[in-house]
Structures are given as structure tokens and as C-alpha cells.
Amino acid sequence: KKMNSCSSSSSRRFIIETAAASDRRINCLCTFLVVHIVGRSCQVLSTRVLLNTMKASQSRIWLLLVVAIFATGAGRYGSTVTGEATATTTTTETTPPSVLALQQQSGVKEKQNSATSSKSSSYDYIIVGGGLAGCLLAERLSQNADKTVLLLEAGGDDSKKWSMRIPASGWMMMRLGQSDWKYESSGEQACHGRNIVLRRGKTLGGSSCTFDCLCHRGSAMDYDQWNVPGWSSADVLPFFKAVEGLEETTTTAAELGLSSEFHGKAGDWTLEHVRYQNPLSKRFLEVAEAAGLGSNNDFNDWSRPQDGAGRFHVSQRNGERCSGALAFLEKARKRSNLTIQPRAIVRKIEFDETKTATDVVYNRVGDDTYHQFSAALATGGEVILTAGPIGSPQILMCSGVGPARHL
Numbered sequence: 001k002k003m004n005s006c007s008s009s010s011s012r013r014f015i016i017e018t019a020a021a022s023d024r025r026i027n028c029l030c031t032f033l034v035v036h037i038v039g040r041s042c043q044v045l046s047t048r049v050l051l052n053t054m055k056a057s058q059s060r061i062w063l064l065l066v067v068a069i070f071a072t073g074a075g076r077y078g079s080t081v082t083g084e085a086t087a088t089t090t091t092t093e094t095t096p097p098s099v100l101a102l103q104q105q106s107g108v109k110e111k112q113n114s115a116t117s118s119k120s121s122s123y124d125y126i127i128v129g130g131g132l133a134g135c136l137l138a139e140r141l142s143q144n145a146d147k148t149v150l151l152l153e154a155g156g157d158d159s160k161k162w163s164m165r166i167p168a169s170g171w172m173m174m175r176l177g178q179s180d181w182k183y184e185s186s187g188e189q190a191c192h193g194r195n196i197v198l199r200r201g202k203t204l205g206g207s208s209c210t211f212d213c214l215c216h217r218g219s220a221m222d223y224d225q226w227n228v229p230g231w232s233s234a235d236v237l238p239f240f241k242a243v244e245g246l247e248e249t250t251t252t253a254a255e256l257g258l259s260s261e262f263h264g265k266a267g268d269w270t271l272e273h274v275r276y277q278n279p280l281s282k283r284f285l286e287v288a289e290a291a292g293l294g295s296n297n298d299f300n301d302w303s304r305p306q307d308g309a310g311r312f313h314v315s316q317r318n319g320e321r322c323s324g325a326l327a328f329l330e331k332a333r334k335r336s337n338l339t340i341q342p343r344a345i346v347r348k349i350e351f352d353e354t355k356t357a358t359d360v361v362y363n364r365v366g367d368d369t370y371h372q373f374s375a376a377l378a379t380g381g382e383v384i385l386t387a388g389p390i391g392s393p394q395i396l397m398c399s400g401v402g403p404a405r406h407l
Contacts, residue, residue, distance in 0.1 A: 129387030131206020132324035139328040142338040155203035159325030205325030213314040270317040
């Protein structure tokens, strides 16, 4: 974790240049280098070991953060290394969600954009938004080999990155990375003028890649009070059960408190408890029950009120984040009738004179021609908006659909 004063500047430059020379697909976030140098003779040996390790790992190594804390001058050198490594990372980030910022990023080239092209001249289904709902629909609709499906996502295809798969990294990806839209409300009067952070995922898998994995579908009353045909709690429960799954045995499922009445076992979206529970967490729940708050081992059990203290079930698989992209798209990616286009900023939906959708217009992040691409809808096809509670209304209004005052 530290190098003695015998370390020369060449060793520090080597660490920086190694990160900078790494392929842009590498996630430079953290390489823990435990180097104990006793004397100057050890310096050459340590450098060779590091060099051989990097060569053996090749370009698929996942660097997290180059951490070099020097015994002397730690503050100065530490900030230099971290700063340069961070700069290398940010060159690959996606652009902010504004037209001007998009155009200012004209120099950024994305391999995915150039490599991904339309497999069809028109599509039976165009899904706008590759979040949890978009990934699920893309998998389900592409099961029909006679139908062509296009999935458009504004963010990148980052779901397989280990930094996404670590459940505890959600806050970091939201605040520091480009996997979140970074929305905030403006001057909430009820909060003394503070802005409220509205976390919205900007990657394939959406917010399921950046949230804290807590799985909570709300109460039955939430759906019943909508009074919308087909959307009562009894109507939606079978769909919730169909997507949920467990890799564990029935005994483990019982230990989790997952009743078959409200949970499925054969779906792709895996639920489990967090693998580690702090002793203080266990004690907290015991005290809460002793204080009369009651206990609740399943907040998605609609046969009882949600009052009580208990552990949330999480959307994780073997301790890793089980995002919508990993759960639903992994097996669908190989289908020839499914086209996935990441880094596609949808501008509007075009309609004909009969007010029927015909095309979806979008830009590609990193395309310095500013060319607008158009995905055509096949006759009788559907455009499905799954861009979330903020993105979907925005796209509709940009397409001329919405309250006249806003338009």
C-alpha cells in the first residue's frame, strides 16, 4: 500500500502510463498495489512483478483505482496519480442529456455505435428505454422469431462491468459515473429550498444497475386505488411472480420467507437476502420488535400490512447485482431478430396524417456528424416507451403529444 522514499519517479510514471495505455473498455477504478520496498534493490524487482502481472492480465483486466500512497510526499503524489487515472476514465463517459453537451462531445468515438447497425429496415417493436421494463419486454417480445425488435438505450452497455455487478457500488456509479441522468428537483419549498436527488439509471438495465437492489413492489392498495382495468393487485401479481426466481432450494426459500402465494421460483430475476448481515443489524431488528414495532420478514407479502421491521429482499444472484440486463437480456442477445442499440438519444416519435406512429428519430452519442438516425416501424407495429416516469413524458412532448400548455 505504500512505497518507501527509494521509489523513483519512473515507478510512479509507470503506474500512470499503464492505466492510460489501457484499452478504453477497461474500467480504471481500483488496482490495489501492495508493494513493500525494503531497499533500492527491491525497486527493480517490484517493477518487473507489476509489469509481468499487467502483461499476463492483458487488456481485459478490470482496473478499479490506481492507489499509490507514498511514504514521503503522499499527499502530492497521491493526488497526481488519482487525478490522471480519473482523467483517463472520464474520456470514455457518456455525454450529459442535453443537445449542446452532446454536440460538444463530437470527438468521442464509441466502438459500439460504429459496430452496431440495423439488422432490419423496419421493426415490429421499437422499445425506447433499456431499463428494467425495456429489458424484460425485449426478451419476451423477441421470443417470437417472426417479429423484429429494436431496443434503444441512451446509456452504454455497462451491465457486465464488475463495477456494476457489485451491489454496494450503486451510490458511486450514480454520483461519480455517467450511468445516471443526475436529475434533481428545483428548490422544494417543503424542504427549505433544497433540491431532491432523483436517481434515474442511464445504462442498459437502467436503475436496476445503480439502485441498492432492494426489491419492493409496493402494497396491493397502491394498484387497487388506481381503478384502472387490468392493473389491480390481482391482475399484476401473476406477472410479478413470473419474473421472480430462486437458485436456492425450497428450504432456503422458506428461510427467506418467500411464500409461493406471492413469489415465483422459476423466473430470471433472482431474489435473495444480502449475504452478510452485520451483528448490529440483527440487534436493531430485535430491539425494534421488543419496542412494539413488530416484525416483517416479507414486505411484498400482500396478505398482511407492511408495518414492522425486517430485512428487504434484494435482486442479487450469488451475491452479485442481478440487473434487468443480466436477468433478461443475456439469453436474448443471441437472437437474430433482436437489435440492441446503446448510446442512442431518442429525439421524437414521428406520426403520419392519421396520427399513427411511423418512425423513431434518435442521435448516437459520439457521432460527430450530428446525423439523425431513423428507425422505421413496420405496418401494424408498436412503439413502446419504457424510458421511465421522466423520460417517457419528455419524449412524448418532444413528439407533440402532451398538455397544450407544456407544448
